[in-house]
Amino acid sequence: MEQKTTSAPPEHRSLLRAYGSWVVVRSARRRAERTRLTPGSLARTRGHLLSVIAFLAWTAETGLTLDAVTQRHIDDWLDAGGPSRRSVRGFPQWASRRGLTADLDVPGPRRAPEPRDWSTPEQRWTLLDRCLNDDSLPLDVRAAGCLTLLHGISGPRITELTTCHLTGGAQPTIRLGEHPAALPPAAFHLLAQQTEHAVTASAIARISARPSTPWLLPSQLADQPVTAHHLTSKLRHYGLPVIPLRNSALITLAADLPPSVLSSLLGISLTSALNWTRRAGRDWNTYLAARAHDEGLKTSSDRERVRL
Template sequence: MPRARRRATRSASTRGRARWAYTRINTAVALLEHLASLDLTLPEATQLEIERWLAAGPSTRYEVRDFLVWTARHGHSDDLLVPHRGKAEPEGIDEETHWDLLQQCLHDEDLPLDVRAAGSLLLLFGQHLTHIITLTTGHPPQPLATLLTRLVDQQPRQGWSGNTPSTWLFPGTRPGTHRSASSLARALTGHGIPIRASRVTALVQLAEEMPPAVLAPLLGLHVITALQWRRRAATDWTAYLQARQRGLGDR
Protein backbone atom coordinates (compact mmCIF):
# COMPACT_ATOMS: atom_id res chain seq x y z
CA MET A 1 0.00 0.00 0.00
CA PRO A 2 2.78 2.53 0.70
CA ARG A 3 4.22 1.76 -2.74
CA ALA A 4 0.80 2.30 -4.35
CA ARG A 5 0.38 5.60 -2.49
CA ARG A 6 3.80 6.82 -3.61
CA ARG A 7 2.95 6.05 -7.22
CA ALA A 8 -0.40 7.83 -6.88
CA THR A 9 1.37 11.03 -5.85
CA ARG A 10 3.36 10.98 -9.10
CA SER A 11 0.57 10.10 -11.53
CA ALA A 12 -3.05 9.02 -11.60
CA SER A 13 -3.70 5.40 -10.74
CA THR A 14 -4.56 3.03 -13.57
CA ARG A 15 -6.60 -0.16 -13.72
CA GLY A 16 -3.37 -2.15 -14.09
CA ARG A 17 -1.84 -0.63 -10.96
CA ALA A 18 -5.02 -1.29 -8.98
CA ARG A 19 -5.04 -4.91 -10.17
CA TRP A 20 -1.37 -5.19 -9.20
CA ALA A 21 -2.18 -4.11 -5.62
CA TYR A 22 -5.32 -6.25 -5.35
CA THR A 23 -3.42 -9.35 -6.48
CA ARG A 24 -0.76 -8.97 -3.80
CA ILE A 25 -3.27 -8.22 -1.04
CA ASN A 26 -5.53 -11.12 -2.01
CA THR A 27 -2.54 -13.49 -2.24
CA ALA A 28 -1.44 -12.52 1.26
CA VAL A 29 -4.97 -13.17 2.53
CA ALA A 30 -5.03 -16.55 0.78
CA LEU A 31 -1.78 -17.58 2.48
CA LEU A 32 -3.05 -16.56 5.91
CA GLU A 33 -6.29 -18.48 5.33
CA HIS A 34 -4.28 -21.55 4.31
CA LEU A 35 -2.16 -21.37 7.44
CA ALA A 36 -5.29 -20.92 9.58
CA SER A 37 -6.80 -24.05 8.02
CA LEU A 38 -3.72 -25.90 9.32
CA ASP A 39 -4.05 -24.31 12.77
CA LEU A 40 -0.83 -22.39 12.14
CA THR A 41 -0.09 -18.73 12.72
CA LEU A 42 2.24 -16.79 10.50
CA PRO A 43 5.14 -16.87 13.04
CA GLU A 44 4.77 -20.67 13.09
CA ALA A 45 4.98 -21.06 9.31
CA THR A 46 8.07 -22.85 8.02
CA GLN A 47 9.90 -22.58 4.72
CA LEU A 48 8.69 -26.06 3.80
CA GLU A 49 5.07 -25.12 4.37
CA ILE A 50 5.43 -22.01 2.21
CA GLU A 51 7.03 -24.02 -0.60
CA ARG A 52 4.25 -26.62 -0.49
CA TRP A 53 1.64 -23.87 -0.71
CA LEU A 54 3.41 -22.24 -3.65
CA ALA A 55 3.74 -25.53 -5.54
CA ALA A 56 0.09 -26.49 -5.05
CA GLY A 57 -1.44 -23.42 -6.67
CA PRO A 58 -1.22 -20.98 -9.59
CA SER A 59 1.88 -18.93 -10.30
CA THR A 60 0.17 -15.82 -8.92
CA ARG A 61 0.91 -17.19 -5.45
CA TYR A 62 4.50 -16.05 -5.93
CA GLU A 63 3.22 -12.49 -5.59
CA VAL A 64 3.12 -13.16 -1.84
CA ARG A 65 6.85 -12.46 -1.85
CA ASP A 66 6.45 -8.74 -1.04
CA PHE A 67 4.19 -9.56 1.90
CA LEU A 68 6.60 -12.09 3.40
CA VAL A 69 9.56 -9.75 2.96
CA TRP A 70 7.58 -7.13 4.90
CA THR A 71 6.50 -9.56 7.67
CA ALA A 72 10.07 -10.79 8.18
CA ARG A 73 11.41 -7.24 8.27
CA HIS A 74 8.91 -6.28 10.98
CA GLY A 75 9.33 -9.43 13.06
CA HIS A 76 5.95 -10.98 12.20
CA SER A 77 7.46 -14.13 10.66
CA ASP A 78 10.71 -15.96 10.05
CA ASP A 79 12.76 -15.03 7.00
CA LEU A 80 10.70 -17.01 4.50
CA LEU A 81 12.04 -17.10 0.95
CA VAL A 82 9.85 -16.79 -2.15
CA PRO A 83 11.64 -16.62 -5.53
CA HIS A 84 10.63 -14.05 -8.09
CA ARG A 85 8.04 -15.42 -10.46
CA GLY A 86 9.65 -16.15 -13.80
CA LYS A 87 8.33 -14.26 -16.81
CA ALA A 88 8.10 -15.67 -20.29
CA GLU A 89 10.06 -13.72 -22.87
CA PRO A 90 7.52 -11.71 -24.89
CA GLU A 91 7.32 -12.70 -28.54
CA GLY A 92 7.52 -10.19 -31.35
CA ILE A 93 6.59 -10.39 -35.02
CA ASP A 94 8.98 -10.85 -37.91
CA GLU A 95 10.57 -7.72 -39.33
CA GLU A 96 8.86 -7.94 -42.72
CA THR A 97 5.38 -8.15 -41.17
CA HIS A 98 6.25 -5.31 -38.80
CA TRP A 99 7.21 -2.95 -41.62
CA ASP A 100 4.25 -4.03 -43.77
CA LEU A 101 1.90 -3.10 -40.94
CA LEU A 102 3.67 0.21 -40.40
CA GLN A 103 3.44 1.09 -44.10
CA GLN A 104 -0.24 0.20 -44.03
CA CYS A 105 -0.84 2.49 -41.05
CA LEU A 106 1.06 5.36 -42.64
CA HIS A 107 -0.43 5.15 -46.13
CA ASP A 108 -3.61 3.01 -46.32
CA GLU A 109 -6.53 5.44 -46.71
CA ASP A 110 -9.02 2.58 -46.25
CA LEU A 111 -8.06 2.19 -42.58
CA PRO A 112 -9.83 4.37 -40.00
CA LEU A 113 -7.71 7.39 -39.17
CA ASP A 114 -7.59 6.64 -35.43
CA VAL A 115 -6.35 3.09 -36.14
CA ARG A 116 -3.68 4.44 -38.50
CA ALA A 117 -2.46 7.01 -35.95
CA ALA A 118 -2.45 4.68 -32.94
CA GLY A 119 -0.96 1.81 -34.95
CA SER A 120 1.87 4.02 -36.20
CA LEU A 121 2.70 5.12 -32.65
CA LEU A 122 2.67 1.51 -31.51
CA LEU A 123 4.75 0.16 -34.39
CA LEU A 124 7.27 3.00 -34.46
CA PHE A 125 7.80 3.74 -30.78
CA GLY A 126 6.54 0.61 -28.97
CA GLN A 127 4.32 2.69 -26.70
CA HIS A 128 1.78 1.17 -24.32
CA LEU A 129 -1.81 1.92 -25.32
CA THR A 130 -2.25 3.47 -21.87
CA HIS A 131 0.36 6.07 -22.93
CA ILE A 132 -0.98 6.56 -26.43
CA ILE A 133 -4.49 7.45 -25.25
CA THR A 134 -3.12 10.24 -23.03
CA LEU A 135 -1.30 12.03 -25.85
CA THR A 136 -2.46 15.56 -26.58
CA THR A 137 -2.27 17.78 -29.63
CA GLY A 138 1.00 19.18 -28.31
CA HIS A 139 2.78 15.83 -28.66
CA PRO A 140 2.81 14.94 -32.38
CA PRO A 141 6.30 13.67 -33.35
CA GLN A 142 7.73 13.59 -36.83
CA PRO A 143 7.17 11.76 -39.15
CA LEU A 144 3.65 11.35 -37.74
CA ALA A 145 2.79 15.04 -37.37
CA THR A 146 0.85 15.16 -40.65
CA LEU A 147 -1.15 12.03 -39.86
CA LEU A 148 -1.93 13.13 -36.31
CA THR A 149 -2.86 16.62 -37.46
CA ARG A 150 -5.41 15.04 -39.80
CA LEU A 151 -6.73 13.03 -36.87
CA VAL A 152 -7.25 16.22 -34.85
CA ASP A 153 -8.90 18.03 -37.77
CA GLN A 154 -11.32 15.18 -38.41
CA GLN A 155 -12.52 14.72 -34.83
CA PRO A 156 -16.37 14.87 -34.66
CA ARG A 157 -17.68 18.34 -33.91
CA GLN A 158 -21.34 17.62 -33.22
CA GLY A 159 -23.05 17.37 -29.82
CA TRP A 160 -21.00 17.92 -26.68
CA SER A 161 -17.69 17.47 -28.54
CA GLY A 162 -18.38 20.55 -30.64
CA ASN A 163 -18.81 22.71 -27.56
CA THR A 164 -16.19 21.17 -25.26
CA PRO A 165 -12.55 22.19 -25.66
CA SER A 166 -10.33 19.11 -25.85
CA THR A 167 -6.66 18.55 -26.59
CA TRP A 168 -6.78 14.74 -26.55
CA LEU A 169 -5.57 13.08 -29.74
CA PHE A 170 -7.92 10.18 -28.93
CA PRO A 171 -10.94 11.74 -27.16
CA GLY A 172 -13.37 9.55 -25.27
CA THR A 173 -17.14 9.41 -25.41
CA ARG A 174 -17.54 11.54 -22.29
CA PRO A 175 -16.73 15.25 -22.21
CA GLY A 176 -13.13 16.01 -21.23
CA THR A 177 -11.97 12.37 -21.20
CA HIS A 178 -9.63 10.44 -23.45
CA ARG A 179 -10.46 7.15 -25.10
CA SER A 180 -10.03 3.95 -23.10
CA ALA A 181 -7.11 1.63 -23.81
CA SER A 182 -9.47 -1.34 -24.17
CA SER A 183 -11.51 0.45 -26.86
CA LEU A 184 -8.38 1.35 -28.79
CA ALA A 185 -7.06 -2.21 -28.40
CA ARG A 186 -10.24 -3.63 -29.93
CA ALA A 187 -9.93 -1.25 -32.88
CA LEU A 188 -6.30 -2.16 -33.54
CA THR A 189 -6.73 -5.92 -33.23
CA GLY A 190 -9.87 -5.71 -35.34
CA HIS A 191 -7.73 -4.38 -38.18
CA GLY A 192 -5.02 -7.02 -37.81
CA ILE A 193 -2.48 -5.13 -35.69
CA PRO A 194 -1.19 -7.40 -32.86
CA ILE A 195 -0.56 -5.06 -29.95
CA ARG A 196 1.89 -6.90 -27.70
CA ALA A 197 3.94 -8.43 -30.49
CA SER A 198 4.12 -5.11 -32.37
CA ARG A 199 5.34 -3.32 -29.26
CA VAL A 200 8.01 -5.95 -28.60
CA THR A 201 9.37 -5.72 -32.14
CA ALA A 202 9.41 -1.92 -32.10
CA LEU A 203 11.28 -1.77 -28.80
CA VAL A 204 13.81 -4.40 -29.87
CA GLN A 205 14.55 -2.48 -33.06
CA LEU A 206 14.89 0.83 -31.21
CA ALA A 207 17.14 -0.79 -28.60
CA GLU A 208 19.41 -2.03 -31.39
CA GLU A 209 19.93 1.52 -32.63
CA MET A 210 20.38 3.61 -29.50
CA PRO A 211 21.90 3.20 -26.01
CA PRO A 212 19.65 2.82 -22.94
CA ALA A 213 20.52 6.31 -21.68
CA VAL A 214 18.99 7.76 -24.87
CA LEU A 215 16.14 5.28 -25.27
CA ALA A 216 14.83 5.65 -21.70
CA PRO A 217 13.99 9.40 -21.73
CA LEU A 218 12.86 9.25 -25.35
CA LEU A 219 10.13 6.68 -24.61
CA GLY A 220 9.51 7.42 -20.93
CA LEU A 221 11.09 4.13 -19.80
CA HIS A 222 13.11 3.49 -16.67
CA VAL A 223 16.77 3.18 -17.62
CA ILE A 224 16.82 -0.38 -16.22
CA THR A 225 13.90 -1.29 -18.49
CA ALA A 226 15.72 0.25 -21.44
CA LEU A 227 18.81 -1.77 -20.53
CA GLN A 228 16.74 -4.97 -20.49
CA TRP A 229 15.46 -4.21 -23.99
CA ARG A 230 19.04 -3.57 -25.10
CA ARG A 231 20.03 -7.00 -23.82
CA ARG A 232 17.01 -8.56 -25.51
CA ALA A 233 17.99 -6.91 -28.81
CA ALA A 234 21.56 -8.24 -28.52
CA THR A 235 20.24 -11.76 -27.78
CA ASP A 236 17.83 -11.70 -30.71
CA TRP A 237 20.54 -10.44 -33.08
CA THR A 238 22.96 -13.15 -31.97
CA ALA A 239 20.29 -15.83 -32.48
CA TYR A 240 19.56 -14.43 -35.94
CA LEU A 241 23.22 -14.55 -36.95
CA GLN A 242 23.57 -18.11 -35.68
CA ALA A 243 20.50 -19.18 -37.63
CA ARG A 244 21.88 -17.53 -40.77
CA GLN A 245 25.21 -19.29 -40.34
CA ARG A 246 23.48 -22.66 -39.95
CA GLY A 247 21.42 -21.96 -43.04
CA LEU A 248 24.47 -21.10 -45.12
CA GLY A 249 26.29 -24.18 -43.85
CA ASP A 250 23.45 -26.43 -45.01
CA ARG A 251 23.77 -25.25 -48.60
Protein backbone atom coordinates (compact mmCIF):
# COMPACT_ATOMS: atom_id res chain seq x y z
CA MET A 1 0.00 0.00 0.00
CA GLU A 2 2.87 2.36 0.79
CA GLN A 3 4.16 2.00 -2.77
CA LYS A 4 0.76 2.96 -4.16
CA THR A 5 0.29 6.02 -1.94
CA THR A 6 3.68 7.52 -2.86
CA SER A 7 2.35 8.13 -6.37
CA ALA A 8 -0.53 10.24 -5.01
CA PRO A 9 -0.41 14.04 -4.75
CA PRO A 10 1.57 15.03 -1.60
CA GLU A 11 -1.41 16.79 -0.05
CA HIS A 12 -3.45 13.57 -0.22
CA ARG A 13 -0.93 11.02 1.03
CA SER A 14 -1.88 11.19 4.70
CA LEU A 15 -5.57 10.88 3.76
CA LEU A 16 -4.82 7.85 1.59
CA ARG A 17 -2.77 6.21 4.32
CA ALA A 18 -5.65 6.66 6.77
CA TYR A 19 -8.22 5.30 4.32
CA GLY A 20 -5.95 2.45 3.27
CA SER A 21 -5.13 1.42 6.83
CA TRP A 22 -8.58 1.77 8.38
CA VAL A 23 -10.72 0.63 5.46
CA VAL A 24 -8.83 -1.22 2.72
CA VAL A 25 -6.41 -3.25 4.84
CA ARG A 26 -8.97 -4.00 7.57
CA SER A 27 -11.48 -5.17 4.97
CA ALA A 28 -8.87 -7.48 3.44
CA ARG A 29 -8.02 -8.90 6.86
CA ARG A 30 -11.66 -9.55 7.67
CA ARG A 31 -12.08 -11.35 4.38
CA ALA A 32 -8.99 -13.46 5.08
CA GLU A 33 -10.41 -14.41 8.48
CA ARG A 34 -13.80 -15.40 7.00
CA THR A 35 -12.59 -17.28 3.95
CA ARG A 36 -9.34 -16.54 2.14
CA LEU A 37 -7.68 -13.89 0.02
CA THR A 38 -7.62 -15.01 -3.59
CA PRO A 39 -5.52 -13.42 -6.36
CA GLY A 40 -8.78 -12.02 -7.73
CA SER A 41 -9.78 -10.35 -4.47
CA LEU A 42 -6.28 -8.90 -4.07
CA ALA A 43 -6.46 -7.53 -7.62
CA ARG A 44 -9.82 -5.89 -6.85
CA THR A 45 -8.36 -4.35 -3.69
CA ARG A 46 -5.44 -2.92 -5.65
CA GLY A 47 -7.82 -1.68 -8.35
CA HIS A 48 -9.96 0.07 -5.75
CA LEU A 49 -6.96 1.84 -4.23
CA LEU A 50 -5.70 2.89 -7.67
CA SER A 51 -9.13 4.33 -8.50
CA VAL A 52 -9.07 6.38 -5.31
CA ILE A 53 -5.59 7.66 -6.16
CA ALA A 54 -6.73 8.53 -9.70
CA PHE A 55 -9.77 10.38 -8.37
CA LEU A 56 -7.69 12.42 -5.92
CA ALA A 57 -5.15 13.20 -8.66
CA TRP A 58 -8.02 14.44 -10.84
CA THR A 59 -9.27 16.75 -8.09
CA ALA A 60 -5.76 18.17 -7.72
CA GLU A 61 -5.42 18.71 -11.47
CA THR A 62 -8.76 20.51 -11.65
CA GLY A 63 -7.98 22.67 -8.62
CA LEU A 64 -10.73 21.16 -6.47
CA THR A 65 -10.54 20.48 -2.78
CA LEU A 66 -12.46 17.51 -1.45
CA ASP A 67 -15.05 19.66 0.32
CA ALA A 68 -15.73 21.45 -2.98
CA VAL A 69 -16.46 18.27 -4.99
CA THR A 70 -20.11 18.10 -6.03
CA GLN A 71 -22.19 15.31 -7.52
CA ARG A 72 -21.73 16.86 -10.96
CA HIS A 73 -17.97 16.73 -10.57
CA ILE A 74 -17.87 13.08 -9.65
CA ASP A 75 -20.38 12.21 -12.40
CA ASP A 76 -18.12 13.94 -14.94
CA TRP A 77 -15.11 11.99 -13.66
CA LEU A 78 -16.99 8.69 -13.84
CA ASP A 79 -18.32 9.41 -17.34
CA ALA A 80 -14.86 10.27 -18.64
CA GLY A 81 -13.45 6.86 -17.70
CA GLY A 82 -14.35 3.21 -17.93
CA PRO A 83 -16.48 1.05 -15.64
CA SER A 84 -13.47 0.36 -13.41
CA ARG A 85 -13.79 3.89 -12.00
CA ARG A 86 -16.92 2.77 -10.14
CA SER A 87 -14.65 0.88 -7.76
CA VAL A 88 -13.91 4.27 -6.13
CA ARG A 89 -17.34 4.05 -4.49
CA GLY A 90 -16.24 3.24 -0.95
CA PHE A 91 -13.97 6.28 -0.68
CA PRO A 92 -16.60 9.06 -1.15
CA GLN A 93 -18.87 7.25 1.31
CA TRP A 94 -16.06 7.08 3.89
CA ALA A 95 -15.05 10.72 3.30
CA SER A 96 -18.66 11.89 3.55
CA ARG A 97 -19.16 10.16 6.91
CA ARG A 98 -16.17 12.11 8.20
CA GLY A 99 -17.40 15.44 6.88
CA LEU A 100 -14.64 15.69 4.28
CA THR A 101 -17.00 15.76 1.29
CA ALA A 102 -20.62 16.29 0.45
CA ASP A 103 -22.92 13.27 0.26
CA LEU A 104 -21.83 11.86 -3.11
CA ASP A 105 -23.45 8.97 -4.95
CA VAL A 106 -21.35 6.52 -6.96
CA PRO A 107 -23.17 3.64 -8.70
CA GLY A 108 -22.11 0.18 -7.64
CA PRO A 109 -20.20 -2.11 -9.99
CA ARG A 110 -22.20 -3.60 -12.81
CA ARG A 111 -23.40 -7.14 -12.24
CA ALA A 112 -21.35 -9.81 -13.93
CA PRO A 113 -23.16 -11.32 -16.93
CA GLU A 114 -24.76 -14.72 -16.58
CA PRO A 115 -22.58 -17.65 -17.70
CA ARG A 116 -22.99 -18.37 -21.40
CA ASP A 117 -20.46 -21.14 -22.09
CA TRP A 118 -21.37 -24.71 -21.19
CA SER A 119 -20.31 -28.22 -22.04
CA THR A 120 -22.75 -31.06 -22.60
CA PRO A 121 -22.85 -33.98 -20.16
CA GLU A 122 -21.27 -36.25 -22.77
CA GLN A 123 -18.43 -33.80 -23.39
CA ARG A 124 -17.79 -33.50 -19.68
CA TRP A 125 -17.67 -37.22 -18.98
CA THR A 126 -15.58 -37.91 -22.07
CA LEU A 127 -13.00 -35.36 -20.96
CA LEU A 128 -13.04 -36.74 -17.41
CA ASP A 129 -12.34 -40.20 -18.82
CA ARG A 130 -9.47 -38.70 -20.78
CA CYS A 131 -8.00 -36.98 -17.72
CA LEU A 132 -8.21 -40.13 -15.62
CA ASN A 133 -6.86 -42.58 -18.19
CA ASP A 134 -4.95 -40.85 -21.01
CA ASP A 135 -1.24 -41.17 -20.20
CA SER A 136 -0.32 -39.09 -23.23
CA LEU A 137 -1.50 -35.95 -21.41
CA PRO A 138 0.91 -34.20 -19.00
CA LEU A 139 0.24 -35.27 -15.44
CA ASP A 140 -0.40 -31.73 -14.18
CA VAL A 141 -2.95 -31.17 -16.96
CA ARG A 142 -4.76 -34.38 -16.04
CA ALA A 143 -4.81 -33.45 -12.33
CA ALA A 144 -6.04 -29.88 -12.87
CA GLY A 145 -8.56 -30.99 -15.49
CA CYS A 146 -9.94 -33.64 -13.14
CA LEU A 147 -10.47 -31.07 -10.36
CA THR A 148 -12.19 -28.70 -12.78
CA LEU A 149 -14.49 -31.39 -14.15
CA LEU A 150 -15.42 -32.93 -10.79
CA HIS A 151 -15.69 -29.90 -8.50
CA GLY A 152 -15.75 -26.86 -10.78
CA ILE A 153 -12.64 -25.42 -9.11
CA SER A 154 -11.33 -22.21 -10.65
CA GLY A 155 -7.78 -21.87 -11.98
CA PRO A 156 -6.65 -19.50 -9.18
CA ARG A 157 -8.04 -21.86 -6.53
CA ILE A 158 -6.31 -24.90 -8.04
CA THR A 159 -2.96 -23.10 -7.96
CA GLU A 160 -3.42 -22.47 -4.21
CA LEU A 161 -3.78 -26.17 -3.41
CA THR A 162 -1.03 -28.05 -1.61
CA THR A 163 -0.56 -31.73 -1.01
CA CYS A 164 -1.88 -31.11 2.51
CA HIS A 165 -5.36 -30.56 1.08
CA LEU A 166 -5.57 -34.26 0.14
CA THR A 167 -6.47 -37.09 2.51
CA GLY A 168 -6.35 -40.77 1.58
CA GLY A 169 -8.00 -43.74 3.21
CA ALA A 170 -11.15 -45.72 2.52
CA GLN A 171 -12.89 -42.53 1.33
CA PRO A 172 -10.36 -40.08 -0.14
CA THR A 173 -11.18 -36.40 0.21
CA ILE A 174 -9.94 -32.98 -0.79
CA ARG A 175 -10.44 -29.95 1.44
CA LEU A 176 -11.55 -26.95 -0.60
CA GLY A 177 -13.70 -25.23 2.01
CA GLU A 178 -14.90 -25.70 5.55
CA HIS A 179 -15.66 -29.40 5.06
CA PRO A 180 -13.78 -31.98 2.96
CA ALA A 181 -15.26 -33.05 -0.37
CA ALA A 182 -15.23 -36.68 -1.49
CA LEU A 183 -12.93 -37.80 -4.30
CA PRO A 184 -13.45 -40.90 -6.46
CA PRO A 185 -10.58 -43.35 -5.83
CA ALA A 186 -9.33 -43.03 -9.42
CA ALA A 187 -9.20 -39.24 -9.07
CA PHE A 188 -7.34 -39.47 -5.76
CA HIS A 189 -4.85 -41.90 -7.31
CA LEU A 190 -4.21 -39.41 -10.11
CA LEU A 191 -3.70 -36.53 -7.67
CA ALA A 192 -1.42 -38.73 -5.54
CA GLN A 193 0.69 -39.35 -8.63
CA GLN A 194 0.89 -35.59 -9.16
CA THR A 195 2.02 -35.03 -5.56
CA GLU A 196 4.89 -37.47 -6.12
CA HIS A 197 6.01 -35.43 -9.13
CA ALA A 198 5.22 -32.02 -7.61
CA VAL A 199 8.83 -30.92 -7.27
CA THR A 200 9.85 -27.38 -8.14
CA ALA A 201 12.20 -26.99 -11.08
CA SER A 202 14.08 -24.25 -9.25
CA ALA A 203 17.60 -25.32 -8.29
CA ILE A 204 17.61 -22.68 -5.54
CA ALA A 205 14.52 -24.17 -3.90
CA ARG A 206 15.93 -27.71 -4.10
CA ILE A 207 19.13 -26.84 -2.25
CA SER A 208 17.58 -24.38 0.22
CA ALA A 209 17.50 -25.42 3.87
CA ARG A 210 14.15 -23.64 4.27
CA PRO A 211 11.21 -26.04 3.88
CA SER A 212 9.24 -25.23 0.76
CA THR A 213 5.46 -25.20 0.45
CA PRO A 214 4.26 -28.55 -0.95
CA TRP A 215 2.30 -27.05 -3.84
CA LEU A 216 0.22 -29.48 -5.83
CA LEU A 217 1.30 -27.63 -8.98
CA PRO A 218 4.69 -26.02 -8.33
CA SER A 219 6.32 -23.64 -10.80
CA GLN A 220 9.92 -23.12 -11.86
CA LEU A 221 10.23 -20.31 -9.31
CA ALA A 222 11.44 -21.08 -5.82
CA ASP A 223 8.54 -21.96 -3.52
CA GLN A 224 5.88 -20.63 -5.90
CA PRO A 225 2.94 -22.39 -7.53
CA VAL A 226 2.14 -22.06 -11.21
CA THR A 227 0.13 -18.99 -12.12
CA ALA A 228 -3.56 -19.31 -12.92
CA HIS A 229 -2.96 -17.81 -16.38
CA HIS A 230 -0.30 -20.41 -17.18
CA LEU A 231 -2.50 -23.23 -15.92
CA THR A 232 -5.65 -22.25 -17.82
CA SER A 233 -3.64 -21.64 -21.01
CA LYS A 234 -2.07 -25.09 -20.72
CA LEU A 235 -5.43 -26.76 -20.12
CA ARG A 236 -6.90 -24.97 -23.12
CA HIS A 237 -3.93 -26.07 -25.26
CA TYR A 238 -4.75 -29.70 -24.47
CA GLY A 239 -8.43 -29.33 -25.29
CA LEU A 240 -9.78 -28.58 -21.81
CA PRO A 241 -11.62 -25.23 -21.95
CA VAL A 242 -11.84 -24.25 -18.30
CA ILE A 243 -14.85 -21.92 -18.28
CA PRO A 244 -17.42 -24.20 -19.99
CA LEU A 245 -16.24 -27.22 -17.99
CA ARG A 246 -16.29 -25.34 -14.70
CA ASN A 247 -19.74 -23.88 -15.37
CA SER A 248 -21.18 -27.29 -16.16
CA ALA A 249 -19.61 -28.91 -13.10
CA LEU A 250 -20.92 -26.19 -10.78
CA ILE A 251 -24.45 -26.24 -12.12
CA THR A 252 -24.54 -30.04 -11.84
CA LEU A 253 -23.41 -29.87 -8.20
CA ALA A 254 -25.84 -27.03 -7.48
CA ALA A 255 -28.73 -29.14 -8.73
CA ASP A 256 -27.93 -31.80 -6.10
CA LEU A 257 -26.69 -29.82 -3.08
CA PRO A 258 -28.20 -27.07 -0.91
CA PRO A 259 -26.39 -23.71 -1.22
CA SER A 260 -24.93 -23.88 2.30
CA VAL A 261 -23.44 -27.32 1.62
CA LEU A 262 -22.14 -26.25 -1.79
CA SER A 263 -20.46 -23.24 -0.19
CA SER A 264 -18.82 -25.22 2.63
CA LEU A 265 -17.59 -28.02 0.35
CA LEU A 266 -16.17 -25.91 -2.47
CA GLY A 267 -15.03 -22.88 -0.47
CA ILE A 268 -17.10 -20.44 -2.53
CA SER A 269 -19.17 -17.64 -1.02
CA LEU A 270 -22.77 -18.32 -0.02
CA THR A 271 -23.85 -15.66 -2.53
CA SER A 272 -22.08 -17.50 -5.32
CA ALA A 273 -23.60 -20.80 -4.19
CA LEU A 274 -27.09 -19.26 -4.16
CA ASN A 275 -26.56 -17.94 -7.70
CA TRP A 276 -25.57 -21.37 -8.95
CA THR A 277 -28.56 -22.94 -7.23
CA ARG A 278 -30.80 -20.36 -8.90
CA ARG A 279 -29.29 -21.17 -12.28
CA ALA A 280 -29.70 -24.89 -11.68
CA GLY A 281 -33.40 -24.30 -11.05
CA ARG A 282 -33.89 -23.24 -14.63
CA ASP A 283 -34.50 -25.74 -17.39
CA TRP A 284 -30.86 -26.21 -18.38
CA ASN A 285 -31.60 -29.77 -19.50
CA THR A 286 -33.68 -28.35 -22.34
CA TYR A 287 -30.81 -26.09 -23.35
CA LEU A 288 -28.26 -28.91 -23.25
CA ALA A 289 -30.54 -31.25 -25.18
CA ALA A 290 -31.03 -28.65 -27.91
CA ARG A 291 -27.31 -28.00 -28.13
CA ALA A 292 -26.49 -31.70 -28.22
CA HIS A 293 -29.02 -32.21 -31.02
CA ASP A 294 -27.47 -29.37 -33.02
CA GLU A 295 -24.02 -30.89 -32.63
CA GLY A 296 -25.21 -34.39 -33.40
CA LEU A 297 -24.32 -35.61 -29.91
CA LYS A 298 -26.20 -37.84 -27.54
CA THR A 299 -27.29 -36.22 -24.30
CA SER A 300 -27.46 -39.40 -22.26
CA SER A 301 -24.72 -39.61 -19.65
CA ASP A 302 -22.00 -42.17 -20.30
CA ARG A 303 -20.70 -42.37 -16.78
CA GLU A 304 -20.32 -46.12 -17.16
CA ARG A 305 -17.52 -45.53 -19.66
CA VAL A 306 -15.53 -43.48 -17.18
CA ARG A 307 -13.39 -45.90 -15.23
CA LEU A 308 -13.82 -44.57 -11.71
